[in-house]
Amino acid sequence: MSIPKPKPWIAGIEAYVPGKASTRSGRQPIKLSANESPLGPSPKAIAAMADIQGQAHRYPDPASTKLRHKIAERHGLDPERVVCGTGSDELLHLLAGGYATVGDEILYVRHGFSVYPIASHRVGATPIAAPDRNYRCDVDAVLQSVTPRTRVVFLANPNNPTGTYIDEGDVRRLHAGLRTDIVLVLDAAYAEYIDTPDYMCGLKLAKTESNVVTTRTFSKIYGLAAERVGWAYGPLPIIDILNRTRAPFNVCSTGQVGALAALDDQDWIARAKAHNDIWLKWLTAEINGLGNYGLAVVPSVCNFILVRFPQLGDCTAEAANTWLLEHDYIVRWLPGQGLGDCLRITVGTEDQCTGLVASLRMFLAQAKQ
Numbered sequence: 347m348s349i350p351k352p353k354p355w356i357a358g359i360e361a362y363v364p365g366k367a368s369t370r371s372g373r374q375p376i377k378l379s380a381n382e383s384p385l386g387p388s389p390k391a392i393a394a395m396a397d398i399q400g401q402a403h404r405y406p407d408p409a410s411t412k413l414r415h416k417i418a419e420r421h422g423l424d425p426e427r428v429v430c431g432t433g434s435d436e437l438l439h440l441l442a443g444g445y446a447t448v449g450d451e452i453l454y455v456r457h458g459f460s461v462y463p464i465a466s467h468r469v470g471a472t473p474i475a476a477p478d479r480n481y482r483c484d485v486d487a488v489l490q491s492v493t494p495r496t497r498v499v500f501l502a503n504p505n506n507p508t509g510t511y512i513d514e515g516d517v518r519r520l521h522a523g524l525r526t527d528i529v530l531v532l533d534a535a536y537a538e539y540i541d542t543p544d545y546m547c548g549l550k551l552a553k554t555e556s557n558v559v560t561t562r563t564f565s566k567i568y569g570l571a572a573e574r575v576g577w578a579y580g581p582l583p584i585i586d587i588l589n590r591t592r593a594p595f596n597v598c599s600t601g602q603v604g605a606l607a608a609l610d611d612q613d614w615i616a617r618a619k620a621h622n623d624i625w626l627k628w629l630t631a632e633i634n635g636l637g638n639y640g641l642a643v644v645p646s647v648c649n650f651i652l653v654r655f656p657q658l659g660d661c662t663a664e665a666a667n668t669w670l671l672e673h674d675y676i677v678r679w680l681p682g683q684g685l686g687d688c689l690r691i692t693v694g695t696e697d698q699c700t701g702l703v704a705s706l707r708m709f710l711a712q713a714k715q
């Protein structure tokens with residue numbers, strides 16, 4: 347009997363591995379595996395979402411009109427050039443599908459966001475990972491990896507899972523070195539966490555260039571990951587392609603009103619940023635302070651850190667991951683992304699950060715014996 351056969355490029359997809367949400371102990375785990383905001387959403391967003399719970403029988407606004415206008419107002423943009431998505435994930439997939447297919451290549455940076463190769467395979471394109479340098483995008487290596495088949499370049503800036511970024515000069519150099527028929531996608535999911543003056547989030551280029559799109563999300567600093575709201579900004583012809591290919595009612599009503607209210611509560615966002623500034627620095631210093639065990643943190647500008655393990659004896663990232671899971675801390679071990687010697691740890695609340703470091707210290711003490 348013959349059975350339905352998926353396209354070979356679909357069958358070859360290695361499914362996205364989300365951060366774990368539970369441990370074997372069954373106790374309430376401390377989840378530091380998905381770069382979510384430890385402060386949660388603004389109380390104003392929670393209230394706005396609760397207000398419309400009784401309207402679950404109504405379809406949402408298909409065009410996310412109010413939300414797009416609010417985003418445009420906040421960032422000084424043309425609302426017609428904003429498109430909202432079911433998380434920025436949806437928009438990344440649609441960008442791959444809009445511009446690449448079988449025989450084409452989609453370029454990204456090694457140790458880049460794991461959705462890029464999935465989005466590429468899904469449309470039959472070949473994902474090409476350009477070499478990085480010291481866990482950062484190497485612009486020259488990306489440009490050298492461009493071929494006549496390249497259609498899309500994905501750059502997470504700052505990058506997940508490394509936490510690093512490239513500055514405005516490098517982003518401009520990357521753009522200037524690409525053919526104008528290649529779409530440059532600047533994925534700025536963590537833009538709100540970084541405030542160094544040499545950083546450019548992508549909106550500047552997306553405003554003026556015909557082949558640059560930038561994507562943003564409400565899943566990180568805005569604390570609305572469960573609502574699945576993201577957005578993109580770019581030239582009208584590219585936004586038009588996203589509008590034609592997205593699902594008609596892609597952002598749910600609670601997501602739209604929650605994001606709208608969250609945008610209006612910038613005090614909450616400032617609190618989340620201030621919290622992250624303190625605990626990112628603290629976690630980095632504490633874990634670097636465990637340097638006599640050979641641990642090292644890749645300097646991060648995001649709401650997570652990538653910790654490198656020496657991989658000597660029992661002091662491996664895998665063993666630390668197992669230990670932390672047994673002690674109810676869920677972090678992210680990333681062998682599938684060529685980072686089997688690293689753990690990615692999200693900045694949590696004060697108690698979560700101090701507890702995590704105490705547990706890691708215990709792991710190291712017993713691993714050394």
Ligand SMILES: Cc1ncc(COP(=O)(O)O)c(C=O)c1O
Nearest residue numbers: 433434435502506535563565576
């Ligand atoms: C770099 C990057 N881009 C995009 C996303 C997708 O976010 P969402 O689909 O929740 O908007 C993530 C989520 O982890 C991310 O790390």
